[in-house]
Amino acid sequence: DAGITQSPRHKVTETGTPVTLRCHQTENHRYMYWYRQDPGHGLRLIHYSYGVKDTDKGEVSDGYSVSRSKTEDFLLTLESATSSQTSVYFCAISEPTGEGTGELFFGEGSRLTVL
Amino acid sequence: QQQVKQSPQSLIVQKGGIPIINCAYENTAFDYFPWYQQFPGKGPALLIAIRPDVSEKKEGRFTISFNKSAKQFSLHIMDSQPGDSATYFCASPTGFQKLVFGTGTRLLVSP
Numbered sequence: 001d002a003g004i005t006q007s008p009r010h011k012v013t014e015t016g017t018p019v020t021l022r023c024h025q026t027e028n029h030r031y032m033y034w035y036r037q038d039p040g041h042g043l044r045l046i047h048y049s050y051g052v053k054d055t056d057k058g059e060v061s062d063g064y065s066v067s068r069s070k071t072e073d074f075l076l077t078l079e080s081a082t083s084s085q086t087s088v089y090f091c092a093i094s095e096p097t098g099e100g101t102g103e104l105f106f107g108e109g110s111r112l113t114v115l
Numbered sequence: 116q117q118q119v120k121q122s123p124q125s126l127i128v129q130k131g132g133i134p135i136i137n138c139a140y141e142n143t144a145f146d147y148f149p150w151y152q153q154f155p156g157k158g159p160a161l162l163i164a165i166r167p168d169v170s171e172k173k174e175g176r177f178t179i180s181f182n183k184s185a186k187q188f189s190l191h192i193m194d195s196q197p198g199d200s201a202t203y204f205c206a207s208p209t210g211f212q213k214l215v216f217g218t219g220t221r222l223l224v225s226p
Contacts, residue, residue, distance in 0.1 A: 042218035106158030
């Protein structure tokens with residue numbers, strides 16, 4: 001299994017509180033991603049990073065921010081959590097193969113419930 | 116936003132049957148079409164992928180068929196087993212090292 005650790009794995013919080021999810025990798029992959037998974041929507045990209053301090057928005061980035069100060073860590077922050085952000089969050093990593101798109105390796109997910 | 120349309124949403128087959136899951140994509144940044152498999156409580160994992168210089172790729176009991184003119188690709192599972200019960204996602208590149216995923220198909224293979 002790819003060395004990806006997500007923390008916390010489960011969190012219950014209240015509306016309006018800040019939340020930070022952490023993704024840690026031991027594979028030295030350049031690319032890191034945060035996806036959310038919701039019934040009927042599949043996996044949707046929130047933000048991704050292509051290097052230390054290099055990040056970009058995905059398709060559902062509103063209400064989320066990210067930071068990557070080290071190759072191995074990618075943080076996802078909900079500044080003020082809302083009930084619509086209740087979801088399962090997946091971190092993924094990849095390394096370009098020279099053919100345009102390399103395999104994504106996913107963590108085991110972080111289940112967030114916002115009450 | 117670029118999309119991938121996946122169907123059906125759910126599928127039940129008997130052991131030994133051949134479930135087929137279909138995806139239709141819009142414009143794609145690269146010719147690379149993967150399928151990911153996800154078991155309950157786990158993250159998705161790459162199952163099989165095709166780079167369409169060919170129209171079909173087989174790996175064990177799993178086959179991808181690709182139709183470039185129709186912008187469609189499908190996953191076939193031969194001799195399906197209860198252990199194949201999972202959620203399957205197709206995907207298409209939206210840019211370098213970026214994928215957009217379909218909405219997923221929940222497959223149940225009954226014994």
